[in-house]
Amino acid sequence: YPVNPNADEILGLKAYPSVSSIPEPVDVVVVSVPAPKVPKVIEDAGKAGAKFAVIIASGFKEVGNVELEKRVVETARRYGMRVLGPNIFGYVYTPSRINATFGPRDVIPGGVAFITQSGALGIALMGTTIMEGIGVSAIISIGNKADLDDADFLEFFEKDPNTNIVLIYLEGISDGRRFVEVASKVTLQKPIVVIKSGRTEAGARAAASHTGSLAGNIAFYETAFKQSGILFAKSVEEAFDWVKALTWNPLPKGDRIVVITNGGGAGVQASDTLADNGFLLQRPSETLVEEIKKFVPPFASLANPIDITGMAPTEWYYRSVYAALKDPGVDSVVVLYCHTALTHPVEVAEEIIRAVKDVGGLTKPLTVALIGGVEAYEGIKKLTETRIPAYPTPERAAAAMAAIHRYVKYREYVRKRLSYLGKERS
Amino acid sequence: YPVNPNADEILGLKAYPSVSSIPEPVDVVVVSVPAPKVPKVIEDAGKAGAKFAVIIASGFKEVGNVELEKRVVETARRYGMRVLGPNIFGYVYTPSRINATFGPRDVIPGGVAFITQSGALGIALMGTTIMEGIGVSAIISIGNKADLDDADFLEFFEKDPNTNIVLIYLEGISDGRRFVEVASKVTLQKPIVVIKSGRTEAGARAAASHTGSLAGNIAFYETAFKQSGILFAKSVEEAFDWVKALTWNPLPKGDRIVVITNGGGAGVQASDTLADNGFLLQRPSETLVEEIKKFVPPFASLANPIDITGMAPTEWYYRSVYAALKDPGVDSVVVLYCHTALTHPVEVAEEIIRAVKDVGGLTKPLTVALIGGVEAYEGIKKLTETRIPAYPTPERAAAAMAAIHRYVKYREYVRKRLSYLGKERS
CATH class of the missing domain: 3.40.50.261 (Succinyl-CoA synthetase domains)
Structure with a gap:
């Protein structure tokens, strides 16, 4: 359902002025309005009973608007709603035939779940999966991780019968202990390949000026990855090479x-x-x-x-x-x-x-x-x-x-x- | 001039029964006859005044025929002739429009001289230069190095105005001191990129069973490369990536x-x-x-x-x-x-x-x-x-x-x- 207060029709579909005015129950709301308007949309979506908000809009923590981001999450929580984003390019889940991104539309269904903290690089790599013939179950642009983070999605993919391997482009983790715990459980079932950006001090500085996330000490990550059985790729090429071999092959x-x-x-x-x-x-x-x-x-x-x-x-x-x-x-x-x-x-x-x-x-x-x-x-x-x-x-x-x-x-x-x-x- | 004792014509060209029967002076002889017949051909070519023999034929040192190989070189030396090979796929020198190989015919002229000790991989990589748009001055399949070795060609490429970078696929060197001396001089003028196969003990064992050349201690090579200013690539992809950047860019x-x-x-x-x-x-x-x-x-x-x-x-x-x-x-x-x-x-x-x-x-x-x-x-x-x-x-x-x-x-x-x-x- 397209929602827009200023349009009656979008791409040939009837448009609604608000989420709550949609006649049927809503599961997921994809929010792509200017940042200051997001809390109101979330409030409305909460009232309409939506369970999951995907906030594409940017202009939050990554530019210093920490308060606005906090408000969005608090509003969502009041209605028991979980939030993906903000500051993302959307998400894909091929088993449900959803591609709520502004990236390529012709992704190939398959077993690889791809979580990315980088936007432009993430969209570009969506294109790479298509060219390389790599089928995906999901592509998650995870952005500022205001609510849901890598560990949450790992927990989902652990049980998801449509996923057989997880690829993560990671800049930083806030809750390292939980990440290690969850990842350790997942790697018993399915491989995880991580591209950790900001491996070097110089890279970490570049990452800090990018998403404002602290890349942290690489020694910590190396230990954490080892303990959780994660395959650590130094380049995107390496990561995609490995993913191809892991998703199509038995062990x-x-x-x-x-x-x-x-x-x-x-x-x-x-x-x-x-x-x-x-x-x-x-x-x-x-x-x-x-x-x-x-x-x-x-x-x-x-x-x-x-x-x-x-x-x-x-x-x-x-x-x-x-x-x-x-x-x-x-x-x-x-x-x-x-x-x-x-x-x-x-x-x-x-x-x-x-x-x-x-x-x-x-x-x-x-x-x-x-x-x-x-x-x-x-x-x-x-x-x-x-x-x-x-x-x-x-x-x-x-x-x-x-x-x-x-x-x-x-x-x-x-x-x-x-x-x-x-x-x-x- | 095609030479074949059993044919009058090859590919529309008049064929001669021997090198010495060719009416004009001969510079280079490309020898592709069964190994036991090679010494006789070299003898004849020497009499005809040829200066350079390219011996494609295999069946020499690499299969244990050390004596036969020695005899070929001695014969050539008697006539002041230098030998490339044996056990090679030929050579290319684009400024003279020569492609005496059984590899691809459409190599692109350019500044990269490529010396390879591996046959099949070398031919395959000839194809890669074409696909990557990398222009070559020369491709030298160096094989058993019975006479001319890497250092000899490095000396040539140092002065060759058509070459601005040298790429070497190397399994082993016999005269390490000379290699270092020559390479040190060359790298003052032009970059050298080396893929040293058999970097690891396992790889060295594989190399030994391949061309019989001793891959040697990698620490020796690493030191030698560093002292001579050589760029050491671990993979063919890396080597080609670097070569592209070095040949097309100024410093x-x-x-x-x-x-x-x-x-x-x-x-x-x-x-x-x-x-x-x-x-x-x-x-x-x-x-x-x-x-x-x-x-x-x-x-x-x-x-x-x-x-x-x-x-x-x-x-x-x-x-x-x-x-x-x-x-x-x-x-x-x-x-x-x-x-x-x-x-x-x-x-x-x-x-x-x-x-x-x-x-x-x-x-x-x-x-x-x-x-x-x-x-x-x-x-x-x-x-x-x-x-x-x-x-x-x-x-x-x-x-x-x-x-x-x-x-x-x-x-x-x-x-x-x-x-x-x-x-x-x-």
């Missing part, structure tokens, strides 16, 4: 990662990245080696990375990926393809997709890198369309796989820590 | 970096990345602040990052970039744009290009991030087509700018070290 049963490549150099880069993240490649299982020996040339290296050589036709990708996904001695698979003159990346992508289909879907985690020019990007698009996480460099594919394995390790740590705390209390 | 006169953004969050991420690299944003010059104050709203933050706010129309990008590039108190500029509903990234790109044109070209370094969906990528393409380095995330634009500044610092260090060594000797 691995162990740390036996196998890297398959047609280029030794790409394999070395992936090994370096995995080692940077604490994961060492072990010798692949004998059965897998035997299987791959059947078709590769004698000079192929069958250690890990498994180098099926630069002469590999697309079919070898099918066979090696199929064999690795089938093999019970393999927990997860990183596939690398360097574009050479022999094969087309799209065909390699198709063979990988066929292998995944033939083993019955992604029964263990898989990430892919197709390295090259525009043709490689076509292949990446093909893979991501079928929800196989694919990247343009070996390091990004390896880092995304490392994130999955790190999450499993973190979760184990949190589980132990919580059980220890539980024992201590009893 | 800055000092460390006064200004960040301009329409999104606070993007500004914070860039500040964090610059701080990670040792560069702190200082308060921008008064003249720049005064200039920007003229058009931005009063709540815009004019500290550094300069936040021209989410309501910035494209024109503000023109005005702020123009002002920053003109201002003598600014040494380099990072421009960030978060795609919002108000403006189109391509138009933002056009305004930035216009500003650069109106100040008389890139008189100081500039990097740009356009963050968002597919539209942002169109804008990035537009910028890179006019040789303004542009990226999809704030961190990558900031890291590329940091690489430029780091190079200047490194060069200063090398200069001092060399002058110190010089004094010590005299």
Whole structure:
């Protein structure tokens, strides 16, 4: 229902002069009026029985109007109403087909809930989810957090069957203890990836002049994230890479990662990245080696990375990926393809997709890198369309796989820590 | 001249049975015959007076045929011939319009010389240069380095007027001392970016099984790189990001970096990345602040990052970039744009290009991030087509700018070290 005291019709819909004049019960009110008028609208919405106010308007705490913001929250509380915002670009919840933002309208439904404290960057990243083919359950522009904050939404997403991973762009937290407690519970169920802006002193100063939120000591955040099992991304690219791998993949049963490549150099880069993240490649299982020996040339290296050589036709990708996904001695698979003159990346992508289909879907985690020019990007698009996480460099594919394995390790740590705390209390 | 003893014509060109039967003097011989036949071809080419043999053929040291490789080099030496390879995909030198590789044929001429020890990855990255619009002077697949190695090519590129930066994908060096000496001289003139594969122990093991080269202790490489002023990239993406920024930009006169953004969050991420690299944003010059104050709203933050706010129309990008590039108190500029509903990234790109044109070209370094969906990528393409380095995330634009500044610092260090060594000797 559009509400506007000066219009009878908006976009072909009948407009109402106030929320309370709407003939039906109202659940959510999206408020986009100048800041000084917000308290009156909230009052009216409260009377109309609305339960949830989404305040897009800015001009509150972020410009020094602390009192006005307080008044809005107090008014809402009087009517038992919760407030998202103010100073936000809105929110999305795809299961209810709601997109109350001024960002892109064509977000893809999926399992990722994205909470962002930054407006412009948040809207831009909404666009990135679409381009990267990442489906979202929710996008929450959280703004000044006058009432609801990250922990509140985490509690919701923990139970939300439509969400399987939470991504947070965070500038500051006011109640650190509660955040850690809630996040620790959530990460037992679902991964959380956080981009903490203002990691450095310089960044923290920039953040302070941005939303006025204190970025705080990064050591505190690092400890808090570790204790709650949160994956800490330093860049938006890293965060999106990891999210793609985590939302589309199942979790691995162990740390036996196998890297398959047609280029030794790409394999070395992936090994370096995995080692940077604490994961060492072990010798692949004998059965897998035997299987791959059947078709590769004698000079192929069958250690890990498994180098099926630069002469590999697309079919070898099918066979090696199929064999690795089938093999019970393999927990997860990183596939690398360097574009050479022999094969087309799209065909390699198709063979990988066929292998995944033939083993019955992604029964263990898989990430892919197709390295090259525009043709490689076509292949990446093909893979991501079928929800196989694919990247343009070996390091990004390896880092995304490392994130999955790190999450499993973190979760184990949190589980132990919580059980220890539980024992201590009893 | 095609040479093949079994053909009279190849691709419409008259074929010769041997190099020595070619009626004109021969400069370079590209050898692509089975390994055992290579010595005979080299002998013949030597007799014909060829000066340079490019041996694409594999089947030498990398598979244990050390003797055969030695014989090839000895034969070449007898005739005063130098050898590139064996076990390579060829070489490119755009000023002479030579592309003797089996990689992509449409490389873009430009200032980047790329030396790669990896075959498949190297060919794939040839494709990446094309997609990223990076112009190359040369691409050298260096393979087993039986004769010519990285240092030899560095010496050439130091003096080559067609090269302004060298990118090396390196697995191992045999003569570390010489490499450091040569590289130290080169980095006084031109930046060198190195991707050192096998940075970690696991990676080194993978590298050993790849080309048989010993990756060596990474601490040695780190020291060697630092002493010679080399920029050390951990991933191919990083390397290409830096190369783009270094090849298209002039060098800055000092460390006064200004960040301009329409999104606070993007500004914070860039500040964090610059701080990670040792560069702190200082308060921008008064003249720049005064200039920007003229058009931005009063709540815009004019500290550094300069936040021209989410309501910035494209024109503000023109005005702020123009002002920053003109201002003598600014040494380099990072421009960030978060795609919002108000403006189109391509138009933002056009305004930035216009500003650069109106100040008389890139008189100081500039990097740009356009963050968002597919539209942002169109804008990035537009910028890179006019040789303004542009990226999809704030961190990558900031890291590329940091690489430029780091190079200047490194060069200063090398200069001092060399002058110190010089004094010590005299």
